[in-house]
Each structure stands twice: as C-alpha cells, then as structure tokens.
Amino acid sequence: MQYAEVAVSVPVRLNQTFHYRVPEALKGELKVFSRVEVPFSGRTVQGFVIGFSQPPDLQKIKDIKRVIEKEPFLNEDLYVTARWMVRRYLCSLGDVLQCMAGSPVGSTRSSQEKGLAVVENHLDLTGLVRAPKQKLALEVALASPGLRKTELAEKAGVSLSVINTLLAKGLLKEVDAGSGTENYPSLEELPTLTAEQRLAVSKLQQALREAKPSAWLLHGVTGSGKTEVYLRAIEETLKMNRQAIVLVPEISLTPQMVERFRARFGSRVALLHSALSQGERYAEKARIQSGQATVVLGARSAIFAPVPNLGLIIIDEEHEHSYKQEENPKYHAREVALQRAAQSKSVVILGSATPAIESYCRARPGGPYQLITLTSRVDQRELPKVHIVDLRKELAAGNTSIFSSALQAALARRLANHEKSILFLNRRGLATVVVCRQCGQVMKCPRCEISLTLHSDGWLKCHYCGYGARAPGVCPHCAGKTIRSFGVGTQRVEEEMKKLFPGCRVLRMDADTTTRKGSHQKLLDEFMHGEAQVLIGTQMIAKGLDIPQVTLVGVISADITLHMPDFRAAERTFQLLTQVAGRAGRGEKTGEVIIQTYDPGHFSIITAQRHDYLGFYHKEMAVRRALQYPPFSHLIRILFTGLNEGDVISAAQWWQERLYSAREELVDQSMEILGPAPAGIPRIKDRYRWQLILKGFVSREVRKVAAAVLEQAGTRFKQVSVSIDVDPMSL
Numbered sequence: 001m002q003y004a005e006v007a008v009s010v011p012v013r014l015n016q017t018f019h020y021r022v023p024e025a026l027k028g029e030l031k032v033f034s035r036v037e038v039p040f041s042g043r044t045v046q047g048f049v050i051g052f053s054q055p056p057d058l059q060k061i062k063d064i065k066r067v068i069e070k071e072p073f074l075n076e077d078l079y080v081t082a083r084w085m086v087r088r089y090l091c092s093l094g095d096v097l098q099c100m101a102g103s104p105v106g107s108t109r110s111s112q113e114k115g116l117a118v119v120e121n122h123l124d125l126t127g128l129v130r131a132p133k134q135k136l137a138l139e140v141a142l143a144s145p146g147l148r149k150t151e152l153a154e155k156a157g158v159s160l161s162v163i164n165t166l167l168a169k170g171l172l173k174e175v176d177a178g179s180g181t182e183n184y185p186s187l188e189e190l191p192t193l194t195a196e197q198r199l200a201v202s203k204l205q206q207a208l209r210e211a212k213p214s215a216w217l218l219h220g221v222t223g224s225g226k227t228e229v230y231l232r233a234i235e236e237t238l239k240m241n242r243q244a245i246v247l248v249p250e251i252s253l254t255p256q257m258v259e260r261f262r263a264r265f266g267s268r269v270a271l272l273h274s275a276l277s278q279g280e281r282y283a284e285k286a287r288i289q290s291g292q293a294t295v296v297l298g299a300r301s302a303i304f305a306p307v308p309n310l311g312l313i314i315i316d317e318e319h320e321h322s323y324k325q326e327e328n329p330k331y332h333a334r335e336v337a338l339q340r341a342a343q344s345k346s347v348v349i350l351g352s353a354t355p356a357i358e359s360y361c362r363a364r365p366g367g368p369y370q371l372i373t374l375t376s377r378v379d380q381r382e383l384p385k386v387h388i389v390d391l392r393k394e395l396a397a398g399n400t401s402i403f404s405s406a407l408q409a410a411l412a413r414r415l416a417n418h419e420k421s422i423l424f425l426n427r428r429g430l431a432t433v434v435v436c437r438q439c440g441q442v443m444k445c446p447r448c449e450i451s452l453t454l455h456s457d458g459w460l461k462c463h464y465c466g467y468g469a470r471a472p473g474v475c476p477h478c479a480g481k482t483i484r485s486f487g488v489g490t491q492r493v494e495e496e497m498k499k500l501f502p503g504c505r506v507l508r509m510d511a512d513t514t515t516r517k518g519s520h521q522k523l524l525d526e527f528m529h530g531e532a533q534v535l536i537g538t539q540m541i542a543k544g545l546d547i548p549q550v551t552l553v554g555v556i557s558a559d560i561t562l563h564m565p566d567f568r569a570a571e572r573t574f575q576l577l578t579q580v581a582g583r584a585g586r587g588e589k590t591g592e593v594i595i596q597t598y599d600p601g602h603f604s605i606i607t608a609q610r611h612d613y614l615g616f617y618h619k620e621m622a623v624r625r626a627l628q629y630p631p632f633s634h635l636i637r638i639l640f641t642g643l644n645e646g647d648v649i650s651a652a653q654w655w656q657e658r659l660y661s662a663r664e665e666l667v668d669q670s671m672e673i674l675g676p677a678p679a680g681i682p683r684i685k686d687r688y689r690w691q692l693i694l695k696g697f698v699s700r701e702v703r704k705v706a707a708a709v710l711e712q713a714g715t716r717f718k719q720v721s722v723s724i725d726v727d728p729m730s731l
C-alpha cells in the first residue's frame with residue numbers, strides 16, 4: 001500500500017500535512033508535487049503531494065480522490081522557498097504551493113502552437129502597400145518575432161484571417177520558439193552607455209560572474225537609463241546560460257517596457273501577467289520550465305517562475321506596493337526574491353527613482369545591499385519646475401474652486417498653446433480623516449502620530465492603538481470653523497474643468513472608465529494621438545506613462561495621500577509626487593508641475609519639489625526612529641473580521657491575552673502589543689474589522705510570538721476570521 005503526504009489548501013496549522021492512501025487506479029499517476037483532490041472534514045479540497053511515507057496512524061486514513069495535475073509548475077527549488085515562506089509569513093504550506101503553481105489548466109493545446117516570423121526574403125514590405133493590414137502585421141512580426149497567431153493579431157490590431165492570409169502566401173512562417181533563427185540587435189546597434197551606466201553595468205557583470213548571491217539597489221531618476229542597465233545585466237546572465245526574472249509593478253501598464261525587452265531578446269522573453277488566459281499562461285510557463293524562454297517579464301507572481309537555472313532577478317520600481325500580496329500568502333516579492341537569490345546564488349537588482357525607505361536603509365554602508373546611483377538623465381533634459389500652491393491662501397482670497405488661480409492660469413496657457421495637461425487626483429483615501437481648511441492641520445493620535453479616522457458615531461479613533469476623542473467643532477490649533485473631512489472624485493474635477501473651460505476636451509481615467517480589458521491603453525492612445533487636451537486620472541496615470549506633448553501636471557490635492565492614517569503616508573506622498581512630476585516635460589519643452597495642498601510646509605512636499613530623495617530620506621528616517629516605526633521595528637497586523645462585532649472583539653481580546661503570555665514566555669518585554677482597535681476601515685460588506693498590532697525589534701521574535709498564539713488558536717473561532725499580515729504595507 002502506498003501513502004502520500006499532502007499539503008492542503010485550507011486554513012490549518014502552519015506546517016501541518018495529512019496522509020492519504022493512493023488508490024490502485026492512481027498508482028503511476030502521482031509524483032512529488034502533484035496537485036490532487038482529497039476529502040477534508042466533509043469537503044473536497046485541493047492539495048499538493050509533498051512526499052510518500054507511512055502515515056503515523058492508519059485508522060482514519062482516506063483515499064486521494066483524483067489527480068488534478070500530475071506535474072504542476074513546481075520544483076525542489078521553489079519548494080525550499082515555500083517552506084521559507086511558511087516561516088516568514090505564517091501562512092500554510094498548502095496556500096503557498098497553490099499560489100506558486102497558479103490555477104491548474106485543463107488543456108495544454110496552446111503550448112504546442114508555434115510562434116511566427118517573417119520569411120527572410122520578404123523583408124522588403126513595400127510590395128504590400130495595397131494591403132495595409134497585412135503590411136502592419138508583417139511589421140509587427142518583424143519587430144517581435146515568435147509571437148503566436150492570436151498574439152500577433154491582437155498586437156497588430158488585425159483579425160486572425162489577415163495572419164492566415166500571410167501564412168498562406170508564404171510571407172510568414174512558423175518557427176520554434178527560442179530556436180535562435182531570429183536576429184538580435186548586434187552590439188554596435190546598442191546605445192553607447194553613459195559613464196554612470198558603464199560603471200553600473202561593470203559592477204553588476206562582475207557580481208554575476210562571481211555567482212554569489214548579492215543585492216543591488218539601483219537608485220536613478222526617471223530617464224537616467226536604468227532599463228538599459230537591466231538589459232545589459234540580463235545579456236550577461238544569458239551568456240552564462242542562466243535565466244533572468246524581471247518584475248514590473250503591473251505589466252498591462254508598461255507596454256513600452258515589454259516592447260524594449262522584445263526588441264532586445266525576441267522570443268526568449270516570456271510574459272506572465274493577469275490578462276493571460278489560463279492556456280496562454282500554461283504555454284509561457286512551459287517555455288520557461290524547458291529553458292526555451294530565458295527572460296521572464298511579469299508582475300508580482302512571476303517571482304515564482306519555474307526557471308531551471310536562475311541567475312538574476314530584477315525588480316523595477318521596487319518601492320511599489322503592488323509587490324506585496326494582500327491575500328494569503330501575504331508575501332512581498334522583494335523578500336521572496338532575496339530568498340530565491342540566496343538559494344540559487346543569484347544577483348538581485350532593485351531599481352527605483354524613489355526607493356522604499358527600508359530598501360535605501362539596507363543600502364547604507366555596512367548594509368546588506370550595495371548602492372549604485374545614476375544621478376543624471378541620459379539626455380541631460382532638465383527635471384520639471386515644481387510649484388507649490390497654498391490652498392489656505394486660496395480660501396482666504398475667496399476662491400472655493402478645486403482649482404487654484406495658479407492652476408487655472410497654467411491650464412489656460414496650455415489650452416491656448418495646444419499643449420496637453422494631466423490633472424492628477426490620488427486615489428481617495430479609504431478612511432475619512434478630518435482637516436482644518438484654515439490652518440491645514442489634520443487631527444492626529446497623540447501617541448502614534450497617525451491621522452485619526454472619523455467614525456459614524458462622531459468619534460475620532462486611532463486604529464493603531466485604539467485612542468479615541470470626540471470630533472471637535474472648531475480646530476484645536478487655530479480655532480477655525482471650516483474643519484471637515486474631505487475627498488473629491490475624478491468626476492467632480494471633470495465637471496469643474498468643463499465649467500471653467502467650456503468646450504475643452506477632457507478624458508477621464510479611473511477605476512470606472514477602465515474596467516474593460518485593454519481600455520487603459522486605449523484611453524492613453526486616445527490622449528496621445530487624439531484631440532483631448534486634458535487627462536484627469538488617479539495614480540494609474542502616474543506609472544510609466546511617456547507622453548511628450550504633456551507640459552503641465554496638476555496635482556489637485558497632495559493632502560489625500562499625506563493624511564492617510566498610515567505611518568507610510570509621507571513616503572507615499574513623496575513617491576507619488578515625484579512620479580507624477582516625472583510625467584511632465586518628456587518632450588522638447590520643459591515641463592511644469594503644480595501641487596495644491598493645505599500643508600505646503602510638509603517635508604515630503606518640499607523635498608519632492610526639489611527632487612531631493614536624500615533630503616526626504618533623512619527627514620523620514622528621523623520620524624521613523626522617534627516613533628519606532630519600520631525599519632526601526634517589525635510589525636505584524638492581526639485582523640479580526642466577522643458579522644457580529646461582539647464576536648470580533650472577544651476574539652481579538654482572546655488573542656490579546658494569549659499574546660501577552662507568549663511575550664512573557666518567549667521574548668523580552670520590549671515588544672509592544674497595540675489594540676485591539678477598529679481597523680482603518682472599520683466595516684466592509686457588513687463585516688466588522690478590528691485589529692491588533694505587534695511591534696518589536698527583531699522580526700524573528702515578533703513572528704515567534706504570533707506563531708505561538710496561532711498554534712493555540714487552531715480552528716477555535718468559527719464566526720470570526722483571523723488574518724495575519726507580517727510586515728504589512730499599510731495598517
């Protein structure tokens with residue numbers, strides 16, 4: 001009789017696995033890592049075989065029901081990472097393996113479909129001028145060889161029949177992906193590196209040749225040529241017959257990046273992103289696993305790409321919050337990257353114009369990262385001029401519009417000169433904070449320095465420590481009476497824009513207007529090539545967008561991010577403002593940026609105005625040190641949610657007591673246990689949310705305490721779900 005040890009994808013104790021009997025019919029169908037269906041407390045759940053061994057107890061043993069996938073995209077290397085993630089993020093092994101392997105696929109048909117390339121003697125496309133669609137498809141096939149039929153059709157914006165015609169005519173042919181028949185740009189065609197780039201590349205090449213794990217922070221302003229450095233490092237990696245994984249925050253937002261990678265590495269590039277169908281994803285992963293595709297470009301989960309011989313991991317815009325997964329397992333791709341690199345002796349490059357505070361701190365002398373700085377833009381173009389508008393003065397002068405007079409004047413100039421503008425509105429804070437419009441002060445917790453959130457009962461509460469106070473009628477700082485919660489939507493901005501400038505053409509980009517697949521890119525294309533003069537949008541527009549005609553960027557209110565009830569609010573503000581400012585003046589004319597705020601003296605706004613990362617870093621570090629926030633401490637958030645608030649609170653109190661005892665037993669007393677307090681958003685979809693926060697100096701110790709209580713809790717709470725977030729991005 002054969003027995004398999006299975007990690008199931010249900011909430012269980014961290015390293016708990018279960019034994020099942022392998023029925024006769026499934027013998028030979030199962031391997032280590034096979035994805036199976038098994039009975040589990042009256043239900044059928046998925047799990048992964050992690051080995052074959054004798055069960056400790058033969059009494060209640062059940063049969064494996066069926067094999068879903070004999071060989072998912074997992075390997076020994078990923079399994080070691082998975083075990084590490086269980087300890088690091090206090091999540092179950094089953095959940096981690098599920099996340100790594102992705103969803104199973106029924107059909108593998110598309111993996112056999114071959115890529116297409118232009119037949120060499122038809123490279124001269126001029127003969128086809130009378131069939132513009134065919135010509136277009138050929139041009140695209142020439143620029144990006146190795147695309148499959150549907151990909152090529154979609155990319156060229158033509159129907160499948162156009163591609164079929166070209167195949168029938170013999171102008172296109174099928175090629176084996178990665179067969180090496182295509183031409184890559186020879187070295188002479190590559191741009192000559194600037195002195196700074198050359199130095200960066202040589203350091204990285206050296207590190208790659210040493211084949212030891214190392215991590216590099218590449219800090220360079222937008223346009224300083226970071227991507228070119230990535231491309232050279234990848235070249236070196238491929239030369240050594242190793243593979244590279246490149247993470248970008250959201251691949252659908254970065255078509256220009258994909259383009260550059262395809263142009264350099266052709267069909268050796270595999271793309272992994274959420275818009276792929278299951279079949280397409282499977283096909284890409286098969287190319288990666290077999291070693292056909294050697295450069296993996298994708299969003300967060302591409303960090304689990306099943307590459308056979310990893311040599312390099314690049315994380316572009318490493319400060320982006322999207323690298324942290326909000327569901328279980330709540331991992332951060334940067335931390336997983338460092339772990340995979342340590343295991344596979346790979347090099348990690350973290351690139352950003354505004355590195356995360358934690359990252360820059362690790363790149364200080366003596367830290368675990370090495371720092372490379374690119375100080376100037378490749379084309380020597382100047383960074384845009386940034387103006388700060390004090391909204392308190394606007395109010396005093398009687399202007400109650402969302403647009404300050406300076407912004408109105410700047411917009412009018414652009415409209416008259418037929419130049420384009422972007423109006424940026426940060427995503428509306430999810431929590432409601434209270435601000436005095438006269439002095440700009442926001443109501444904060446006296447203990448945590450975190451914005452207090454307004455609850456429906458008229459109380460202001462701190463969702464870190466639970467402090468509460470009645471919302472004041474007048475401002476406690478200036479006695480002003482215009483004290484209120486705020487937040488305007490993109491629609492409001494659009495309406496007001498049209499009122500101020502009747503007849504002006506406006507496009508709006510936000511969650512409402514970009515729900516359909518591809519609509520994001522369509523809107524951008526329309527703005528780039530169409531008549532519209534103004535684009536209004538949320539942070540979606542802040543990323544990677546490169547529109548030369550834009551000469552003005554207006555930030556409607558810097559305060560929304562600045563007053564988020566979160567210890568990273570200042571950092572987020574600096575990053576967003578810097579990024580948004582980078583959108584102005586990418587063409588011939590120098591750009592202008594106008595930032596509107598009630599808090600013009602705040603260091604995150606002033607340093608963003610001066611493009612001064614280091615200035616920001618040092619000020620922010622001083623604040624973090626004074627209040628013992630990361631990187632000076634490590635946090636764990638334990639979130640309790642349920643339909644009955646009483647149940648939720650008592651679960652949180654049960655945990656609180658156990659945490660106190662565990663701290664007493666396991667660590668020294670300097671670890672703080674904050675709360676229980678209502679979460680920043682106290683109720684979502686009828687579920688009440690309360691939280692506890694652990695704060696300590698040693699990550700391992702904080703995790704040890706949480707893990708101990710998790711173990712005691714087991715499946716104790718039926719009506720309340722408990723979710724643990726190690727190193728949360730926002731609280």
Ligand code: ADP
Pocket residue numbers: 191192193194197220221222223224225226227228229378379
């Ligand atoms: P970043 O990633 O730092 O924003 P990029 O690598 O995208 O910068 O470079 C910005 C622009 O400069 C791109 O259009 C790129 O093709 C070009 N570029 C990069 N390096 C060089 C170089 N050494 N010489 C000429 N152009 C370059």
Ligand code: ZN
Pocket residue numbers: 445446447448449450462463464465466467
């Ligand atoms: Zn507090």
